[in-house]
Amino acid sequence: MNQRIDTHVEQAGAPQGQSSGQFQRAEASKRGRSRLRPRTLLAIYLVFIMLPIYWLLNMSFQTNSEILGSFSLWPQNFTTANYMGIFTDSSWYMGYVNSIGYVLMNMLISISVALPAAYAFSRFRFIGDKHLFFWLLTNLMAPPAVFLLPYFQLYYSVGLFDTHIAVALAHCLFNIPLAIWILEGFMSSVPKEVDETAYIDGYSFPRFFVKIFIPMIRSGIGVTLFFLFMFSWVELLLARTLTATNAQPIGMIMTRTSTASGIDWGTLAAAGVLTILPGIVVVYFVRNHIAKGFALGRT
Amino acid sequence: MVNKVYNNRAWLLVLPMLALVAFSAIIPLMTVVNYSVQDVFDANTRFFTGIEWFERTLNDAGLQAALLRQFAFSFTVLAIQVPLGIGIALLMPKRGWQASAVLILITLPLLIPWNVVGSIWQIFTRGDIGLMGVGLRELGYGYNITRNPVDAWATIVLMDVWHWTPLIALLCYSGLRSIPEAYYQAARIDRASKWAVFRYIQLPKLTNVLVIGVLLRFMHSFMIYAEPFVLTGGGPGSSTTFLSQSLATMAIGQQDLGPSAAFSLIYFLIILLVCWVFYTAIMNMQKDKAERGGV
Amino acid sequence: MAEIILKSLAHSYSENPSSPQDYAIREMSHTWHQGGAYALLGPSGCGKSTLLNIISGLLNPSEGDVIFDQRIVNDLPPEERNIAQVFQFPVVYDTMTVFDNLAFPLRNIGTPESKVKPRVREIADILDLTAQLTRKAKNLTADEKQKVSMGRGLVRDDVSAILFDEPLTVIDPQLKWKLRRKLKEIHEQFNITMIYVTHDQLEASTFADKIAVMYAGQVVQFGTPTELFEAPAHTFVGYFIGSPGMNFIPVSATSEALMYGDLSIPVGQRLVDAARRCGTDNLKLGIRPEFIEVAVAPGDGDLEVSVKDVQDLGTYRIMSCYLGEELFKVRLNEDQPLPHGLAYLRFPERWLGLYADEYRVEIEHG
Numbered sequence: 030m031n032q033r034i035d036t037h038v039e040q041a042g043a044p045q046g047q048s049s050g051q052f053q054r055a056e057a058s059k060r061g062r063s064r065l066r067p068r069t070l071l072a073i074y075l076v077f078i079m080l081p082i083y084w085l086l087n088m089s090f091q092t093n094s095e096i097l098g099s100f101s102l103w104p105q106n107f108t109t110a111n112y113m114g115i116f117t118d119s120s121w122y123m124g125y126v127n128s129i130g131y132v133l134m135n136m137l138i139s140i141s142v143a144l145p146a147a148y149a150f151s152r153f154r155f156i157g158d159k160h161l162f163f164w165l166l167t168n169l170m171a172p173p174a175v176f177l178l179p180y181f182q183l184y185y186s187v188g189l190f191d192t193h194i195a196v197a198l199a200h201c202l203f204n205i206p207l208a209i210w211i212l213e214g215f216m217s218s219v220p221k222e223v224d225e226t227a228y229i230d231g232y233s234f235p236r237f238f239v240k241i242f243i244p245m246i247r248s249g250i251g252v253t254l255f256f257l258f259m260f261s262w263v264e265l266l267l268a269r270t271l272t273a274t275n276a277q278p279i280g281m282i283m284t285r286t287s288t289a290s291g292i293d294w295g296t297l298a299a300a301g302v303l304t305i306l307p308g309i310v311v312v313y314f315v316r317n318h319i320a321k322g323f324a325l326g327r328t
Numbered sequence: 329m330v331n332k333v334y335n336n337r338a339w340l341l342v343l344p345m346l347a348l349v350a351f352s353a354i355i356p357l358m359t360v361v362n363y364s365v366q367d368v369f370d371a372n373t374r375f376f377t378g379i380e381w382f383e384r385t386l387n388d389a390g391l392q393a394a395l396l397r398q399f400a401f402s403f404t405v406l407a408i409q410v411p412l413g414i415g416i417a418l419l420m421p422k423r424g425w426q427a428s429a430v431l432i433l434i435t436l437p438l439l440i441p442w443n444v445v446g447s448i449w450q451i452f453t454r455g456d457i458g459l460m461g462v463g464l465r466e467l468g469y470g471y472n473i474t475r476n477p478v479d480a481w482a483t484i485v486l487m488d489v490w491h492w493t494p495l496i497a498l499l500c501y502s503g504l505r506s507i508p509e510a511y512y513q514a515a516r517i518d519r520a521s522k523w524a525v526f527r528y529i530q531l532p533k534l535t536n537v538l539v540i541g542v543l544l545r546f547m548h549s550f551m552i553y554a555e556p557f558v559l560t561g562g563g564p565g566s567s568t569t570f571l572s573q574s575l576a577t578m579a580i581g582q583q584d585l586g587p588s589a590a591f592s593l594i595y596f597l598i599i600l601l602v603c604w605v606f607y608t609a610i611m612n613m614q615k616d617k618a619e620r621g622g623v
Numbered sequence: 624m625a626e627i628i629l630k631s632l633a634h635s636y637s638e639n640p641s642s643p644q645d646y647a648i649r650e651m652s653h654t655w656h657q658g659g660a661y662a663l664l665g666p667s668g669c670g671k672s673t674l675l676n677i678i679s680g681l682l683n684p685s686e687g688d689v690i691f692d693q694r695i696v697n698d699l700p701p702e703e704r705n706i707a708q709v710f711q712f713p714v715v716y717d718t719m720t721v722f723d724n725l726a727f728p729l730r731n732i733g734t735p736e737s738k739v740k741p742r743v744r745e746i747a748d749i750l751d752l753t754a755q756l757t758r759k760a761k762n763l764t765a766d767e768k769q770k771v772s773m774g775r776g777l778v779r780d781d782v783s784a785i786l787f788d789e790p791l792t793v794i795d796p797q798l799k800w801k802l803r804r805k806l807k808e809i810h811e812q813f814n815i816t817m818i819y820v821t822h823d824q825l826e827a828s829t830f831a832d833k834i835a836v837m838y839a840g841q842v843v844q845f846g847t848p849t850e851l852f853e854a855p856a857h858t859f860v861g862y863f864i865g866s867p868g869m870n871f872i873p874v875s876a877t878s879e880a881l882m883y884g885d886l887s888i889p890v891g892q893r894l895v896d897a898a899r900r901c902g903t904d905n906l907k908l909g910i911r912p913e914f915i916e917v918a919v920a921p922g923d924g925d926l927e928v929s930v931k932d933v934q935d936l937g938t939y940r941i942m943s944c945y946l947g948e949e950l951f952k953v954r955l956n957e958d959q960p961l962p963h964g965l966a967y968l969r970f971p972e973r974w975l976g977l978y979a980d981e982y983r984v985e986i987e988h989g
Contacts, residue, residue, distance in 0.1 A: 081452040100457070179359035
């Protein structure tokens with residue numbers, strides 16, 4: 030007796046024991062190539078992205094005589110002398126310290142004033158809110174070149190010329206509006222009920238803001254910090270104008286490689302490679318937020 | 329959308345930000361306005377000139393040419409970067425280690441200091457040591473960015489495409505990731521072609537991020553300074569001299585405070601105007617579409 | 624129009640499945656006949672949606688074949704299978720009007736506009752969407768959107784089957800009922816095979832002629848709602864269908880009786896013989912709360928139970944009581960006397976099911 034009743038087979042009369050030979054296999058009309066082609070196109074683009082960077086890397090491991098002497102696709106006489114030169118000369122590596130210093134200061138200042146301001150814009154209406162927001166955005170559009178001279182005079186007169194904080198403050202011009210704009214998008218996508226529930230639960234505003242609200246927009250803050258880093262790290266025009274010797278950014282020091290006797294290509298390349306590294310570290314940290322967060326909360 | 333409460337105490341939250349931005353924006357801008365209507369000889373000697381500097385700037389043939397070049401450049405790079413960026417975003421893998429790897433590689437150019445971008449491309453394109461420069465000559469093309477304005481232009485456009493397409497691609501990628509899988513499944517069930525999926529599912533989701541992307545790209549391309557300065561120095565002749573470089577030369581190099589201040593204000597206003605027109609146009613288009621409808 | 628056969632089908636989401644737990648669908652075969660209204664019923668995570676996606680082609684099964692009308696369609700993508708599917712959450716094309724949404728599947732295969740128009744109007748009429756035709760799909764309410772999603776499935780007259788994946792989840796209760804009836808009407812009108820996935824037994828039994836109950840990646844029973852209720856083929860069906868579910872007690876077979884612990888359960892010899900032939904220790908007796916007879920005074924062969932509580936549910940009452948360690952639910956009609964402290968149960972042989980290794984053992988009732 031068949032004690033385990035295979036209900037589905039018996040009742041449904043499924044084709045048990047029929048060979049698949051009696052069914053004809055349908056073929057899809059188009060197949061195969063559709064997977065391969067996107068991969069190839071993407072690979073071509075990635076090569077395009079990487080080639081110039083590879084070339085920089087290639088140069089940085091060559092001596093100047095090899096660079097100028099023979100054309101080769103990879104270093105024939107591999108050398109780290111260019112890097113050693115930078116690491117052993119304080120005027121070189123201080124350039125990196127200076128750049129990283131003012132970038133971090135700027136990120137800290139920008140995010141700490143932008144968070145409450147963005148909250149205000151996302152939750153409240155107040156006199157002049159729309160005009161204020163629009164005015165902020167116009168600062169994003171101000172060409173740094175416009176402010177070169179006034180900045181120089183302003184920071185010179187208040188005695189901040191050639192300090193890290195001067196550059197950090199100057200970069201606030203575009204970084205604070207940017208941070209507010211990005212954060213406002215993320216904050217508006219958090220339901221207002223969250224705030225109300227917290228107040229009913231007896232949270233004070235500062236405690237609610239730090240304990241509940243900020244963790245909720247974590248990825249938004251991550252993306253904001255990414256953008257703050259990006260625009261402060263890559264900007265040179267203002268940083269160069271506001272510094273002379275003590276706080277000179279690495280970008281400015283790199284111009285030293287160009288002298289009357291020609292350009293020191295090896296050192297220039299090595300210095301360039303070193304400016305890319307902090308960026309790689311930053312992307313690595315935010316890589317999981319980029320996919321969602323880059324739309325700035327506005328999809 | 330969140331319903332906002334009317335509360336003027338919100339100003340308290342905005343004040344610290346306002347103080348900092350005002351310090352960085354309003355005081356310098358007042359200085360610029362001040363200079364733009366005066367002729368400054370030294371700290372104690374200055375004359376009021378009214379709109380003379382503005383008239384002179386607007387009639388300056390060199391600056392008019394730079395403005396035209398600037399528009400040509402901005403529209404060229406936008407026309408390439410927007411479609412290319414969308415295309416790249418569509419090609420990017422959606423999950424797994426490959427997705428992370430591609431994201432990191434694509435983001436790289438965005439995080440390189442702008443003058444270093446110039447240096448990278450200088451090294452890459454030089455006729456004696458650059459891979460691209462030597463490569464093109466080996467192929468029989470007399471590539472020379474210091475002599476040939478067309479080569480210089482093409483190289484700067486290529487550099488900008490290299491530098492900034494990733495921004496558009498990442499914005500679009502992010503927009504695409506927010507489309508639930510069910511939409512793609514439904515489209516397959518409905519037998520939609522790839523084009524129909526793009527046109528009716530993906531593109532509508534990209535509108536918002538594309539507006540952001542185009543605005544950011546327009547602003548930044550209109551302010552471009554460091555990259556061409558390092559790569560071509562504005563040459564050959566003045567064929568790749570854009571507005572920021574003209575301004576920097578005038579203000580720092582020649583110390584023409586009055587004219588350069590007037591130039592600054594005009595420059596700023598042009599960017600504001602273009603952004604405002606673009607933004608309003610897009611918003612009206614969307615409102616129209618929402619209201620119209622019809623069979 | 625098609626008969627859909629699933630042959631030795633199995634699916635796993637992991638690449639190298641080693642244990643049965645790795646399978647979302649365990650090896651199974653099943654036939655859906657042309658023109659039937661079927662429900663696929665089961666708790667969440669039992670593989671219902673996976674099975675649906677395999678039929679429509681959104682998923683490729685790890686093993687086995689999907690056969691439409693004698694054609695193995697494993698290699699065909701969904702767009703070539705002529706299948707319509709409605710998802711749990713409404714999918715509408717935001718930028719299009721309702722009309723364009725409904726016309727979309729037709730236009731995709733190049734239907735001439737002169738045929739699109741009347742067809743779309745017909746479907747819109749059936750679904751009460753005529754008034755919304757010119758509106759943007761973006762501005763519709765959730766249930767209007769879901770009606771548009773359904774409409775896109777119905778508008779094609781060439782479909783082999785329409786699959787519904789819990790389509791009424793987002794719909795208000797009163798509209799749910801209306802839409803379900805609408806679907807039933809459409810089924811009768813067009814004679815299309817429909818497979819309706821749900822975890823709600825009421826929804827399944829009002830929509831479908833036959834219900835397939837899924838449990839742990841397999842269809843454990845396929846039958847009419849009455850069959851599922853009266854003769855569950857698997858203990859799971861007993862638990863899952865009916866409210867409250869079926870009562871089960873573990874038993875062992877001696878030569879002349881079925882024993883629950885030391886207690887002999889009074890059953891006929893036929894049942895005892897069947898139990899002895901099973902050759903397994905995992906034996907259970909099952910009976911529905913509705914079929915247990917209750918007395919307040921002890922009678923011959925009755926089982927004595929201690930009453931835990933009685934719940935009044937309006938037209939009937941549910942009594943919970945203990946037989947040894949085992950909790951029993953018994954349904955009492957309004958007019959039946961309420962036992963206190965102790966009650967006496969009798970299991971009518973006809974409604975008693977014997978389960979070996981969780982599956983029902985068929986017994987000829989004389």
